[in-house]
Amino acid sequence: MSTILEAKHINKYFRKPVSFHVLKDISFKINKGEFTSIMGKSGCGKSTLLYILSTMDTEYDGELLLNNRLITGQSRDHLSYIRNKHIGFVFQFHYLLSEFSVLENVMLPAKKLGERSYQEIEHDAFNKLKMLNIEHLAKKKASRVSGGEKQRIAIARALINNPSIIMGDEPTGNLDSYNSENVFNIFKQLSEEQGLSLLIVTHDEDFANRTHRIITMEDGRILR
Numbered sequence: 001m002s003t004i005l006e007a008k009h010i011n012k013y014f015r016k017p018v019s020f021h022v023l024k025d026i027s028f029k030i031n032k033g034e035f036t037s038i039m040g041k042s043g044c045g046k047s048t049l050l051y052i053l054s055t056m057d058t059e060y061d062g063e064l065l066l067n068n069r070l071i072t073g074q075s076r077d078h079l080s081y082i083r084n085k086h087i088g089f090v091f092q093f094h095y096l097l098s099e100f101s102v103l104e105n106v107m108l109p110a111k112k113l114g115e116r117s118y119q120e121i122e123h124d125a126f127n128k129l130k131m132l133n134i135e136h137l138a139k140k141k142a143s144r145v146s147g148g149e150k151q152r153i154a155i156a157r158a159l160i161n162n163p164s165i166i167m168g169d170e171p172t173g174n175l176d177s178y179n180s181e182n183v184f185n186i187f188k189q190l191s192e193e194q195g196l197s198l199l200i201v202t203h204d205e206d207f208a209n210r211t212h213r214i215i216t217m218e219d220g221r222i223l224r
């Protein structure tokens with residue numbers, strides 16, 4: 001099975017206000033199509049880890065490989081490119097641009113990447129909305145849709161560049177049980193039908209128990 005993401009002996013220290021060893025020798029692999037959740041008590045280091053894995057934080061010891069290529073030590077510009085092309089993000093808050101239409105929001109990361117024509121991107125964005133059963137919202141302003149719909153739009157946006165992996169920091173944290181279930185089912189379908197890898201930080205045990213694997217963290221370490 002092919003490895004999409006590999007963390008090798010990741011250590012992270014916060015230096016201020018006092019030196020604090022926040023991540024302690026974290027190593028694991030995420031395979032293609034694997035739906036993995038990260039759980040652990042508040043403050044154990046989940047978001048700090050996700051920040052590193054998503055290439056946004058470069059201040060750490062150890063190595064990170066994406067699609068078997070070393071990304072540790074790459075330039076900021078190259079990391080920004082890697083992030084946009086290979087990693088999709090879904091956060092607790094959707095970060096949609098409220099004055100833009102739903103379709104325009106989904107198109108944004110692809111326009112930034114600049115590898116396809118406007119028409120191709122528009123067509124693909126519409127297909128992503130269709131896949132998530134929200135194509136009827138395409139022309140609406142993002143401020144005019146419900147919370148659950150906003151999260152599905154954020155997922156469509158995360159998928160627009162056909163990434164290798166989706167990373168989420170409590171993507172169902174603001175949703176009611178109906179919409180959480182909906183998001184879970186979308187993720188499951190993406191992993192099982194499209195071979196997409198997912199790495200999702202969650203506090204929701206029911207959600208985590210139904211993923212392929214749970215990475216449990218405690219005090220900056222992986223327990224299992």
Ligand SMILES: Nc1ncnc2c1ncn2[C@@H]1O[C@H](COP(=O)(O)OP(=O)(O)OP(=O)(O)O)[C@@H](O)[C@H]1O
Nearest residue numbers: 014016017022040041042043044045046047048049
């Ligand atoms: N910039 C920073 N400087 C110093 N300490 C920090 C900084 N950011 C986070 N921390 C500390 O690092 C630890 C891990 O924080 P992190 O946000 O990764 O935890 P978490 O597991 O994601 O928590 P939660 O579930 O509450 O979101 C916490 O003790 C936090 O207070």
